[in-house]
Structure formats: C-alpha cells, structure tokens
Amino acid sequence: MKKFIGNLVVSENIPLKNNHFLLKLTQAEPLPLMLPGQFVQLKIDDTPSVFLRRTFSINYVDRLKNEIWLLIQVVGDGTRSLSKNKTGDSLNLIYPLGNSFSMPTATQSRLLLIGGGVGVAPLLFLGAILAEKGFSPSFLIGARNVDGLIELEEFQKFGNVYVTTEDGSAGEIGFVTNHSILKNTFDKIYTCGPTPMMQAVTQFAENKSIDSEVSLENKMACGIGACLCCVTQTHQGNQCVCTDGPVFNTKELVWQI
Amino acid sequence: MANLTTKIGNLTLKNPVITASGTFGYGEEYLDFLDINQLGGICVKGTTLHRREGNPYPRMAETPSGMLNAVGLQNKGVDYFINTIYPRLKVFETAFIVNVSGSTLEDYIETAEKINSLSSIPAIELNISCPNVKQGGMAFGVDKDMAAEVVKEVRKVYHKTLIVKLSPNVTDIISIAEAVEHEGADAVSLINTLLGMAIDAETQKPLLSTITGGLSGPCVKPIALRMVWQVAHAVKIPVVGMGGISNARDAIEFFLAGATAIEVGTANFIDPAVSLQVIQGIDDYLQRHHCESIIDIIGALKTA
Known part of the structure; x- marks a missing residue:
C-alpha cells in the first residue's frame, strides 16, 4: 500500500477522561485507503525533549467526514504537546503504515x-x-x-x-x-x-x-522498515513490528510458547 | 544550478548527499516518499558474510536531540544481498555503496571480495566502527594496527572505491585515519555512532537490551564536525562527513570543515525526504554565495 507524508488539519480535539484525548484529522483531498490495524507517525514540533515521530494506531476512519481518528493517552512530553492541538492546527503525518488485522475466514463468525x-x-x-x-x-x-x-x-x-x-x-x-x-x-x-x-x-x-x-506496539524510529529497531522475535527470526506487523498471528510469535 | 558533482576516489557522485547506512534500508523502503535517483548515493544497510539476527529488543532509546540504537547489524548476509536485493537495485541511477562489516578479518575480506564482483556497486564503506556487535566491528576501528591490517587485506581483494568508516570512540581519530590512508583507503567516512547509554530511573533498568548503544542525531553534530575538520587537515584522501546532519545548513558546515561529501542518517527517520531538501538547500546556498561548484566550499572555513 502506498504510504503518504503530508499535513493534515485538526478538525476536532476532544478531551476524554483519564488523560486521554481524541484527535480527529482531515484534509481537503479524500484520505487514502486505510485498513484496521494500520498506524500513523506524527511529527511533534517545538518540544525539545521529543526527537522522533510518535506512533499511533488508527482508531477509526470516518469516510463520510473524511476524518482519521487517533485515540491518545498523555504519557509524556510528546503526547502532552499533541493534546494541546486546536481545531485548525496542522500536523505532519506519515501514513498509513504497517499491515492490518486479517478478515475472518469463511468458517469464522464468532x-x-x-x-x-x-x-x-x-x-x-x-x-x-x-x-x-x-x-x-x-x-x-x-x-x-x-x-x-x-x-x-x-x-x-x-x-x-x-x-x-x-x-x-x-x-x-x-x-x-x-x-x-x-x-x-x-x-x-x-x-x-x-x-x-x-x-x-x-x-x-x-x-x-x-x-x-x-x-504490537514496540518502540519505533523510522516506521517503514529501514532502521530495524522495533523488531519482535518470531519463528522466522526478528521481524519489524512496523512493516511485518504491527499485527501478528500469535502462532508466529516466539512469546506465545 | 551550481555544479554539485563531487568525487571520492574513482567514484563520481552527481551530488554530495548520500544516505547513511542503517538509516535508509536499501533505498526501496523510501520510494513512496522521494525519487531516490536524485540522491548522490545510498549507503545500504551493514552487510556481513553470514546472516545476523542482531540484538534482542529493545534496540532503541530516544535521547535529547538524538537516539541510541543497538540494532547489531541485523542482515541476511552478503549472498542474500547479491542474489535477492542487488538485482532490484541495479535499475536505479544512484551510487549504491555497500557498508561491509564483520566479526573477523576473514569475514571482511570474503564479503568485500564478493561485493567486488558486482558491476553496479561502485564502492564499499568498510565499517570498522559499529559499536553494537560483541566481536569485531568497532574493535577494528579503535586500534590503529588492527584498522591498518583490515584495510590492507581488503585492499588486496577490493579494487573499486574503498571508503573506511571511522569510529569516534577513540582517543586520536587522526592516527586511525592516517593509518587507513597509508594502507590504500580511497576515502574515510566519519563519524559512526558514539557509544552511549540510557537508563529508566523508575525501573532502574537500562533502556537497551545491550545496555550500551550508538548515539546519533543532532546531539552528536559538534563532535562530528570537529573530527571531520581534524581528519580533513591530516589526510589527503577525501573525507565523507556525517553526524547529526538534518538540513542543508548542517551539510554546508561539514563541507566548510573539509568534507567532500556528506551522509544524512538519523534525520531520515523524522523526514524521509529530507535528503532531497538538503540537496536543494546546498544548491541554494552555493548560488547565494556565488559559487559555481560545491568544490568551492570544501575546506573553505575561514579561521584567520
């Protein structure tokens, strides 16, 4: 799937309980196809302690409103900075990244x-x-x-x-x-x-x-399979959570035992 | 447009901007974000004789203005590169430089010899400076005699442009640079990452599985710049400068300090198309300063 880098506009930033907030982002052009399980990387400017992009899974895509939702918990300086965004602010995203959850097979309904x-x-x-x-x-x-x-x-x-x-x-x-x-x-x-x-x-x-x-949500740097920082151990060796994942069938993972 | 052509040994680059090994995969990972044919060169991921799984997770920790990594040269080995990746790279019009690493002298020689046979790979970057492997790697780059020996032996089997990547984790980088120049290196590139460490005070545990790792990003730039300046004054071969370069201004500083080309590394993680902006920015700078060629600013630092 083609990946994009670009600026999206905050259409809403809704504070939720327990230090969570819901960022809704949009752009003038129709958003590209995104699949459940995929994630985005947000650039955070003007926060000296934040160097790398921050990774968030896609919470929801509202196709009617052309919006992508990110559900975020404030845990550090990066997420705190993001929580202060207001309607109309611009954020730089790399998206959509990673694989996706697989759809159920014909015999799977429950x-x-x-x-x-x-x-x-x-x-x-x-x-x-x-x-x-x-x-x-x-x-x-x-x-x-x-x-x-x-x-x-x-x-x-x-x-x-x-x-x-x-x-x-x-x-x-x-x-x-x-x-x-x-x-x-x-x-x-x-x-x-x-x-x-x-x-x-x-x-x-x-x-x-x-x-x-x-x-999985391993710590990432690049998000596109270049740096090999976010690996998880699988039966095929170390694999990148950002490109081979973030979704894994648990049979593939070594930690399932 | 100014003339951005630069030369490292027999290798002519269309512009002096190379993406650094380990930060740009094999270039293909970035195709959605930029036309890699516009790059001066791409240093591909560190390649070893045999497949390496690398170090356990966690391999990365963010630091103020930088990051630590402990990837440990994860790669599928030189034969996989030759058989599977190389055929795909041949279609691109940029200089692919293979970063060659090893645990033993024999590893380096055999890997370099195999790469020597690839017609579309004009150069290797001999990595004697990776801080994240238990054996070899940086051990070769912090000892003058070992550095000289590995370059001497690789030189016998590798007949194209041989760039040697130096470690900053030494007392005297000049003596290492001089030693590899003496043994026939066509160029040196510096700096590799600085050995560093990060701790989680709450859990009282290290943030990297290997405890220590390699520091990169804007935080290392002043050290890199100083070392490039020192080495450029000491050797006659070209110096490829890197360390925290995030924009054209950073790159210009390295040229002024004496670099013939530069590598963009960690910045690729934050902005995957940053290298093209660096190229454009260098051209803008040269025109603004009425320079016809990048050569006009290499080593042009005014110290008087």
Missing part, C-alpha cells in the same frame, strides 16, 4: 475483540469494518478502573461490549481473561493492549485452539 487501556484504539476501526462486512463482533474491554474505560459508547455502535476492571468499579472484577464471556465459543480473537494482557489472551487462545491475532 469474533471477540479484546482491548486493554489505550490499546483499544485499533479495535474500534476493526469492529466498524467487521460490522460493515456483516459480522457481529463482541468487544471485551479491560482497564484498571472505570476511569480507564474509553470510547465504550463508540464500541457499542458495532457490537456487544463486555467490561472488566481490576478493582471491580465497572463490569466484572479482574483481568479480561477472567471474564465470563470467555466461556462462550469464539472462532477468532483479536487483541491489543499491554503486553502481559496480550500474552495471557494468547495463552487462552492457544489452550482453546482459537485463531488469534495481536497488535
């Missing part, structure tokens, strides 16, 4: 999308595309507490949403892998979130022989 924290971001776009293709995906979303549950109302547009929190302040108490929905049968699981969560889900999927994909 789909579970598991997200943790800000890792839910790419699952909204994935859920939207799956719903558009006639699937009824289920979402299982985990967070430390109720404040960490972001965009639930958006997910509800595309399927049933199940929730866990570590402190029980919303949904079932515990980790996503403790949720009762996992007693149901699923044909495919898509996961994005903290690494320990993805490993636990992978273990679960492996035990039940469920096809499973994860989206």
Whole structure:
C-alpha cells in the first residue's frame, strides 16, 4: 500500500477522561485507503525533549467526514504537546503504515475483540469494518478502573461490549481473561493492549485452539522498515513490528510458547 | 544550478548527499516518499558474510536531540544481498555503496571480495566502527594496527572505491585515519555512532537490551564536525562527513570543515525526504554565495 507524508488539519480535539484525548484529522483531498490495524507517525514540533515521530494506531476512519481518528493517552512530553492541538492546527503525518488485522475466514463468525487501556484504539476501526462486512463482533474491554474505560459508547455502535476492571468499579472484577464471556465459543480473537494482557489472551487462545491475532506496539524510529529497531522475535527470526506487523498471528510469535 | 558533482576516489557522485547506512534500508523502503535517483548515493544497510539476527529488543532509546540504537547489524548476509536485493537495485541511477562489516578479518575480506564482483556497486564503506556487535566491528576501528591490517587485506581483494568508516570512540581519530590512508583507503567516512547509554530511573533498568548503544542525531553534530575538520587537515584522501546532519545548513558546515561529501542518517527517520531538501538547500546556498561548484566550499572555513 502506498504510504503518504503530508499535513493534515485538526478538525476536532476532544478531551476524554483519564488523560486521554481524541484527535480527529482531515484534509481537503479524500484520505487514502486505510485498513484496521494500520498506524500513523506524527511529527511533534517545538518540544525539545521529543526527537522522533510518535506512533499511533488508527482508531477509526470516518469516510463520510473524511476524518482519521487517533485515540491518545498523555504519557509524556510528546503526547502532552499533541493534546494541546486546536481545531485548525496542522500536523505532519506519515501514513498509513504497517499491515492490518486479517478478515475472518469463511468458517469464522464468532469474533471477540479484546482491548486493554489505550490499546483499544485499533479495535474500534476493526469492529466498524467487521460490522460493515456483516459480522457481529463482541468487544471485551479491560482497564484498571472505570476511569480507564474509553470510547465504550463508540464500541457499542458495532457490537456487544463486555467490561472488566481490576478493582471491580465497572463490569466484572479482574483481568479480561477472567471474564465470563470467555466461556462462550469464539472462532477468532483479536487483541491489543499491554503486553502481559496480550500474552495471557494468547495463552487462552492457544489452550482453546482459537485463531488469534495481536497488535504490537514496540518502540519505533523510522516506521517503514529501514532502521530495524522495533523488531519482535518470531519463528522466522526478528521481524519489524512496523512493516511485518504491527499485527501478528500469535502462532508466529516466539512469546506465545 | 551550481555544479554539485563531487568525487571520492574513482567514484563520481552527481551530488554530495548520500544516505547513511542503517538509516535508509536499501533505498526501496523510501520510494513512496522521494525519487531516490536524485540522491548522490545510498549507503545500504551493514552487510556481513553470514546472516545476523542482531540484538534482542529493545534496540532503541530516544535521547535529547538524538537516539541510541543497538540494532547489531541485523542482515541476511552478503549472498542474500547479491542474489535477492542487488538485482532490484541495479535499475536505479544512484551510487549504491555497500557498508561491509564483520566479526573477523576473514569475514571482511570474503564479503568485500564478493561485493567486488558486482558491476553496479561502485564502492564499499568498510565499517570498522559499529559499536553494537560483541566481536569485531568497532574493535577494528579503535586500534590503529588492527584498522591498518583490515584495510590492507581488503585492499588486496577490493579494487573499486574503498571508503573506511571511522569510529569516534577513540582517543586520536587522526592516527586511525592516517593509518587507513597509508594502507590504500580511497576515502574515510566519519563519524559512526558514539557509544552511549540510557537508563529508566523508575525501573532502574537500562533502556537497551545491550545496555550500551550508538548515539546519533543532532546531539552528536559538534563532535562530528570537529573530527571531520581534524581528519580533513591530516589526510589527503577525501573525507565523507556525517553526524547529526538534518538540513542543508548542517551539510554546508561539514563541507566548510573539509568534507567532500556528506551522509544524512538519523534525520531520515523524522523526514524521509529530507535528503532531497538538503540537496536543494546546498544548491541554494552555493548560488547565494556565488559559487559555481560545491568544490568551492570544501575546506573553505575561514579561521584567520
């Protein structure tokens, strides 16, 4: 897929709870085709401590409004700078990058999308595309507490949403892998979130022989497969998360064991 | 347009801007962003005799105005390069320079000899300065006698333009430059990355799997500039300058310090088309200063 570099305009910057915000970006020309699981790299100017671009998965593409959504949590100087953007501001993007989640096969209809924290971001776009293709995906979303549950109302547009929190302040108490929905049968699981969560889900999927994909978020420099910094260990050797991923079938990854 | 043609040994470059090894893949990764045929040259990813998996993740840490890397020369080996990548590169009209690295003297010789047979590769950059490999690499570049020996032996089997990439992690870079010049290097390129380190204070762990790594980016530019200036005064062969070059102004500074060509490295990660802007900016500068050729500013630093 062709990659682009260019300036997009902030159409909206919506503050969300727990230090999250939703950046909506647009441009005059129609946005190129983007797939769920792909990501962008944003240039951050005027922040001396930020040198490299910042990587964000595509949260959603609103084709009617010609908008790309980025769900971002403020964790450092780069994201803090981005959070201050106002409508009309311009941001330089390299996009769309990476591979994408694979669509279910003909025999896969019961789909579970598991997200943790800000890792839910790419699952909204994935859920939207799956719903558009006639699937009824289920979402299982985990967070430390109720404040960490972001965009639930958006997910509800595309399927049933199940929730866990570590402190029980919303949904079932515990980790996503403790949720009762996992007693149901699923044909495919898509996961994005903290690494320990993805490993636990992978273990679960492996035990039940469920096809499973994860989206990794290794630290990147170039984002286009040139620097070889963001590698993950696979059964084919070290592979770039930015170009061979970010989505991997968990069978490919060494950490699934 | 000013004359941007520059010469390194027998290699004539259409302009003096080369993309640095390890920051530009094989050029193909950047095709969506720029016409690589417009580049003076491309130094391809460090190539070794055998396939190397490189170091474990994490391999990169951002630093103020720069980054540390510990990739460790991940590549599929010289035979893979020759059989799979090289045929694809032949169609482009830029000088592909292969960065050659190794763990032993024999590795360097055998790899260079194989590259020597490739008609569309006019030069190699002998990497005796990679800080991220346990054996070889920088060990050859920080010892005057070892540097001399590897260049002497590679010179016997490699008959095209031989550029030797020097390490800044030495007490006296001039003596190393002189030693490789004496053994027949056609040019030196400098600087490779500076050995550095980053720690996460909260977890009390290093940020790189290898603990130490190579520092690059604008933060190293003053050191690079100083070393290019020192080496350019000491040797007669051309100096290819690099280290933190992010725009045309940076590049001009290296020419004034004595570089015959320059390499753009880490800046490619932030702006993939930056090299073309550097070329354009050099031309603008030369016209503004009424220079007909890039040669007019090489070593033109006014110190009096």
